[in-house]
Amino acid sequence: xxxxxxxxxxxxxxxxxxxxxxxxxxxxxxxxxxxxxxxxxxxxxxxxxxxxxxxxxxxxxxxxxxxxxxxxxxxxxxxxxxxxxxxxxxxxxxxxxxxxxxxxxxxxxxxxx
Amino acid sequence: xxxxxxxxxxxxxxxxxxxxxxxxxxxxxxxxxxxxxxxxxxxxxxxxxxxxxxxxxxxxxxxxxxxxxxxxxxxxxxxxxxxxxxxxxxxxxxxxxxxxxxxxxxxxxxxxxx
Numbered sequence: 001x002x003x004x005x006x007x008x009x010x011x012x013x014x015x016x017x018x019x020x021x022x023x024x025x026x027x028x029x030x031x032x033x034x035x036x037x038x039x040x041x042x043x044x045x046x047x048x049x050x051x052x053x054x055x056x057x058x059x060x061x062x063x064x065x066x067x068x069x070x071x072x073x074x075x076x077x078x079x080x081x082x083x084x085x086x087x088x089x090x091x092x093x094x095x096x097x098x099x100x101x102x103x104x105x106x107x108x109x110x111x112x113x
Numbered sequence: 114x115x116x117x118x119x120x121x122x123x124x125x126x127x128x129x130x131x132x133x134x135x136x137x138x139x140x141x142x143x144x145x146x147x148x149x150x151x152x153x154x155x156x157x158x159x160x161x162x163x164x165x166x167x168x169x170x171x172x173x174x175x176x177x178x179x180x181x182x183x184x185x186x187x188x189x190x191x192x193x194x195x196x197x198x199x200x201x202x203x204x205x206x207x208x209x210x211x212x213x214x215x216x217x218x219x220x221x222x223x224x225x226x227x
Contacts, residue, residue, distance in 0.1 A: 004156070033213050042117075042203050042217030043157070056214065091156065093213065100145065100164065100212040104156035 002026075004105035006092050012111045013082055021077045021108045025094030032075050033102060034067055035091040043091055049075060082112045115140050117206050119218035126194050127226045134189040134221050136204030145207040146187040147215065148178055152200045160202075163187065174198070199225045 005024040013019055025032050031050055035043035036059075045059040049069045057067075064082075069075040079086055089109050093102035118137045126132055138144060145164050149157040161172025168180040178189045187204060201222050205215040 031213055035215075040219070042205070042220050043215070044217070045214050048211065048214060056211070093157075095213045100207075101147070101159055101162060102157075102213050102215070104149075104158075106154065106156040 004092055004094050004103055006105040006108050008108055009106065010109045012113065014113050015082060015084060017082050019079045019082055019110060021090050023075045023092030023105060025073065026103055029094035029096045031095040032069060033093045034077050035093065037089045037091055084112050086110060087112045115206065115216050117204050117216050117218035119204055119221050121221050122219065123222045123224070125224040125226060128196050129193050132191045132194045134202050136187045136189065136218060137185050138187065138206045139185065140206050142209065145209060145212050146180060147205040147207065148172065148189050149203045149205060150200050151203065157203065194225055196225045196227065199223055
């Protein structure tokens with residue numbers, strides 16, 4: 001597609017529930033990144049995919065967070081047993097091979113009640 | 114530790130006035146530096162970047178930034194602010210080995226008075 005698409009744009013869930021957030025990167029972009037932006041803060045790196053594999057998951061806060069990219073295109077960020085502290089905007093970005101800049105999606109706003 | 118500091122959380126300027134947003138970084142090697150802008154409900158848009166070469170870089174929307182290694186700074190400037198510039202601005206540093214893995218500052222919210 002023309003840009004990075006993220007769905008849903010808004011998600012409200014209850015504490016303890018499971019959530020999936022989807023990212024559809026720019027077609028042909030091999031690198032995909034997930035960031036989390038809490039209220040009043042700058043985005044924080046979560047995980048980076050190069051192709052299908054997670055090349056760097058050092059930013060995932062704990063084992064409740066997991067992400068996949070099975071076919072090297074669409075990625076899903078999965079959050080188990082959500083907590084109120086997980087409330088944030090989750091941003092996805094992609095980068096083409098040989099490029100040095102990211103293109104960000106509009107984000108998925110997650111609210112955990 | 115690597116970090117980015119944006120000392121000003123909130124700035125208000127009059128339309129037509131000049132603007133400077135401050136950014137200081139701490140990074141062990143030569144950094145890649147970026148400024149992004151975020152409008153409400155929008156994704157981050159790249160304004161400009163510095164990788165090497167001329168330390169004064171030009172970006173979109175009339176913005177420029179100057180890399181000063183001695184001061185570990187990368188301040189963003191615009192000579193005349195427009196009302197549409199009201200947004201949140203983020204400075205970020207990226208590793209040369211992985212330019213997509215960014216460390217962002219806390220952000221500066223710009224308000225423009227008519």
